[in-house]
Amino acid sequence: MTVERLHARLHDRVETVRERIAHACRRAGRRPEDVTLVAVTKTTTIEVASLLPELGVTDLGESRPQELWHKAKEIHPPVRWHLIGHLQRNKVAHTLPLVSRIHSVDSLRLLDAIEQEAPPAGIDVLLEVNTSGEQQKHGFAPDDLPQVLEHLPNLRRVRLTGLMTMAALEEDPERCRLTFARLRQLRDQFAGQLVPPHGLSDLSMGMTNDYEVAIEEGSTMVRIGSALFAGLQDG
Numbered sequence: 001m002t003v004e005r006l007h008a009r010l011h012d013r014v015e016t017v018r019e020r021i022a023h024a025c026r027r028a029g030r031r032p033e034d035v036t037l038v039a040v041t042k043t044t045t046i047e048v049a050s051l052l053p054e055l056g057v058t059d060l061g062e063s064r065p066q067e068l069w070h071k072a073k074e075i076h077p078p079v080r081w082h083l084i085g086h087l088q089r090n091k092v093a094h095t096l097p098l099v100s101r102i103h104s105v106d107s108l109r110l111l112d113a114i115e116q117e118a119p120p121a122g123i124d125v126l127l128e129v130n131t132s133g134e135q136q137k138h139g140f141a142p143d144d145l146p147q148v149l150e151h152l153p154n155l156r157r158v159r160l161t162g163l164m165t166m167a168a169l170e171e172d173p174e175r176c177r178l179t180f181a182r183l184r185q186l187r188d189q190f191a192g193q194l195v196p197p198h199g200l201s202d203l204s205m206g207m208t209n210d211y212e213v214a215i216e217e218g219s220t221m222v223r224i225g226s227a228l229f230a231g232l233q234d235g
């Protein structure tokens with residue numbers, strides 16, 4: 001497929017997602033500019049991902065550190081890279097200089113490892129919280145949050161900016177609503193206790209299957225892969 005054709009197709013995908021984000025915002029009485037589209041490039045190529053900035057999509061996400069390293073070597077600022085999946089402590093040092101945010105901090109040990117390796121300018125992180133109750137998911141239990149937040153004054157370089165969750169894969173996205181509402185309730189419950197530079201203004205929730213419900217429940221960052229890239233290069 002020619003790059004022009006690919007560009008045109010990707011443009012349509014981005015427009016469709018942006019329209020649906022805008023509609024969901026309207027339903028919820030929110031402003032579209034308060035929701036960041038993070039394009040999750042894990043299933044696509046560097047060639048395709050490189051077209052995103054000219055389509056106005058400059059926030060890109062990867063779930064695997066090694067894949068992020070690989071793509072970030074080729075796709076540079078103004079793109080901001082987001083790590084959205086599990087980070088092993090031995091990969092922290094290599095990852096930090098490449099990312100603008102880590103959405104998926106899921107243990108105190110990882111938080112401390114990030115603090116150790118963070119550059120003087122600091123690093124923005126979100127805490128992944130398991131609000132779906134699924135056993136196999138990464139993330140803190142909601143009951144762990146008070147202990148994590150008490151630990152924040154020990155950190156000099158890590159800035160907590162919000163919370164992240166993943167809903168169960170449901171045929172009916174309405175069934176994800178409670179998972180998202182729980183994350184927002186946790187934000188509302190704890191935000192007032194935090195002292196700057198820490199805060200909980202980011203709510204990273206919503207994927208292809210459920211982002212409109214997530215926006216209705218207060219998401220400020222939707223992480224979208226399939227809706228942008230699935231089948232893009234077919235036929």
Ligand SMILES: *Cc1c(COP(=O)(O)O)cnc(C)c1O
Binds near residue numbers: 084209
């Ligand atoms: C893959 C992935 C996404 C995007 O999923 P889609 O359903 O393809 O939109 C979002 N968040 C995380 C953590 C992921 O691993």
